[in-house]
Amino acid sequence: MKTVIKNTTVADKLLFLFMIMASLAGIFISRAALPQGREVVVEINGEKEYAFVLDQDRTFSVPGPYGDTVIEIRNKKARVKEAHCPNRLCEKQGWISKGVIVCMPNRIMVSVGSGAANSLKEVDAITG
């Protein structure tokens, strides 16, 4: 081992350092480029508050101006199970496996995957 270190030139050390940096960069690049597991993301007032994997069943509550909103993840689908907002449109929307459920009164947005953008990747925005 000692002889190996002794025989290492400055150029070898620089090459070694370069290789470590390149592999570290590779990790970051591949993380950004490769799709991660499908997620359920809950945003409150535009801020991402919770993110759960879609594969694991769970039920949880999110506070809002109209009380707690209960969100359920089951069988790779998500829904607003219980809401106390005036029209409860979010609750009526039922289960989604992709896309977005929005509760305007409670300012809650539940999105599965990356929403509609998943299937319409090349579109930057939608009018209508």
Next chain:
Amino acid sequence: MKKKILILCCVLFPVFFVSCGKAKPSIYKKTKPLMDTLVTITVVSASEEEADKAIEKAFSVIGQFGNKINFFSDKSELSAINKNAGIAPVKVSDETMGVIERALFISEKSGGAFDPTIGPEIRLWDFYKKVRPEDAAIKKNLSLVNFRDIILDHSKSTVLLKRNGMMLDLGGIAKGYAADLALASLRQDKIAAGIVAAAGDIRAFGLKPDGTLWNIGIKNPRQKSEADELIARARLTNKAISTSGDYERYFMDNGRRFHHILDPKTGYPASQCRSVTVISDSGIFADGFSTAVFVSGPEKGMELVRQAGVDAVIIDKDGGIHTTPGIKGMVTFEDSH
């Protein structure tokens, strides 16, 4: 040899670090519930921090404007105008004055197909609870709908609705104007490219990081599933695009569709179109004219867009597509249409 490798490394390393240090422009996107809808702002920036700061500022500009013209809030300038209808002029901010001025311009141009005094009719309908008002109530309130009874005093910055019971509703124009205000704020923060989308009222500027135009999908007014389905795509920049459709807020009653775009002359939903998309240089004109053309119908609507100097895609009540020559090369229809 060793020396050569060493020199090569010394030359390459700084290049490596410089290329790592200078971040390339990326797309940053955020969504927030504002003005009773979802507003998404997309910007191109080399710095996430700067992008975030600019987006948050633009959101707050929209939020502040939204508070001034909120139909349902007691504290808004719009409510003050409505409460003082037939009583006294109300002093308003430049933004509120600006949006009302432009609303009047579109009302005049469209011969009243767009009318911001539609408030007394709008409040009779509830599209979520599927409430269809009595015919008599609709007829009675029609006398309160007339944009010519809005009196602006520019020197005093005041607005007066001539008759008691009149109500301004800027819902058909406000989101487009909000997009204009947000875009001005982003530009002030040195953002050179991006999109402001106040729901379907969109303003795009600059180019994407790869140098291409922004790609805006136009929703199919009769989609078969809940997921967004497109009828066409528009590739554009430095333009505003808005769509008015009969599929956003509606209910069906005896096979008839009752939706939220009311004809100011009848008080009932306009029935000649399924959707109208307008492409213009400003958000407020795209938003306002899309409503005006929807109410006017395909024939009068095409005449109106020609006069107004904007472009349009009209899907009539039977699904027929009408377009202006200006959309050639800008809008492509999906294969099925």
